[in-house]
Amino acid sequence: GAVVSQHPSWVICKSGTSVKIECRSLDFQATTMFWYRQFPKQSLMLMATSNEGSKATYEQGVEKDKFLINHASLTLSTLTVTSAHPEDSSFYICSARDPPPSTDTQYFGPGTRLTVL
Amino acid sequence: GENVEQHPSTLSVQEGDSAVIKCTYSDSASNYFPWYKQELGKRPQLIIDIRSNVGEKKDQRIAVTLNKTAKHFSLHITETQPEDSAVYFCAAVQGAQKLVFGQGTRLTINP
Numbered sequence: 001g002a003v004v005s006q007h008p009s010w011v012i013c014k015s016g017t018s019v020k021i022e023c024r025s026l027d028f029q030a031t032t033m034f035w036y037r038q039f040p041k042q043s044l045m046l047m048a049t050s051n052e053g054s055k056a057t058y059e060q061g062v063e064k065d066k067f068l069i070n071h072a073s074l075t076l077s078t079l080t081v082t083s084a085h086p087e088d089s090s091f092y093i094c095s096a097r098d099p100p101p102s103t104d105t106q107y108f109g110p111g112t113r114l115t116v117l
Numbered sequence: 118g119e120n121v122e123q124h125p126s127t128l129s130v131q132e133g134d135s136a137v138i139k140c141t142y143s144d145s146a147s148n149y150f151p152w153y154k155q156e157l158g159k160r161p162q163l164i165i166d167i168r169s170n171v172g173e174k175k176d177q178r179i180a181v182t183l184n185k186t187a188k189h190f191s192l193h194i195t196e197t198q199p200e201d202s203a204v205y206f207c208a209a210v211q212g213a214q215k216l217v218f219g220q221g222t223r224l225t226i227n228p
Binding site for chain 2: 032034042043044045046049091093095097104105106107108109110111113
């Protein structure tokens with residue numbers, strides 16, 4: 001099946017710093033990628049939808065200036081958590097859509113565990 | 118927007134018995150319903166999915182049923198095994214593949 005990678009798999013940073021997370025589709029071109037956040041023992045919450053070559057669409061309550069998303073190519077989307085604070089500590093997971101005429105299915109990356117001290 | 122409710126939040130069954138997890142959705146425009154299995158610290162893995170033009174789909178010990186009129190769908194796992202223990206999420210998709218997840222069910226298989 002289609003493979004999505006994410007880097008880094010975990011990161012620890014100090015409060016106030018910025019962290020960039022990369023999401024790559026390895027064997028297909030993803031016109032649409034999604035970013036989710038998952039707190040412990042909770043469900044996945046969609047943060048934003050990222051379309052290649054255009055601005056991301058953020059879900060209600062997600063600060064676009066804090067969570068910067070760039071989708072510069074058909075295989076790469078990045079999420080930058082700016083001025084991170086301890087409450088931003090979470091498991092961040094991306095997914096990439098393999099569009100028609102292929103499977104038209106979302107494939108998830110392995111996730112990035114962010115810990116802000 | 119879409120809202121997905123999932124029940125139960127926890128489920129414990131004896132090995133070999135069946136497990137059923139149920140979800141309801143609110144938006145009749147949703148047309149794709151995947152189920153994911155997530156082990157601790159890992160990515161969600163798609164285990165089965167169903168589209169709105171189908172009422173039931175089966176893959177070995179796993180089956181999903183969909184009732185469009187009632188707007189609910191269910192996951193059925195038969196002959197459960199210890200490796201089935203995980204958190205299961207249902208989801209509903211509308212439009213451009215925007216997944217809305219249920220709250221998750223922690224399934225424990227007791228040997």
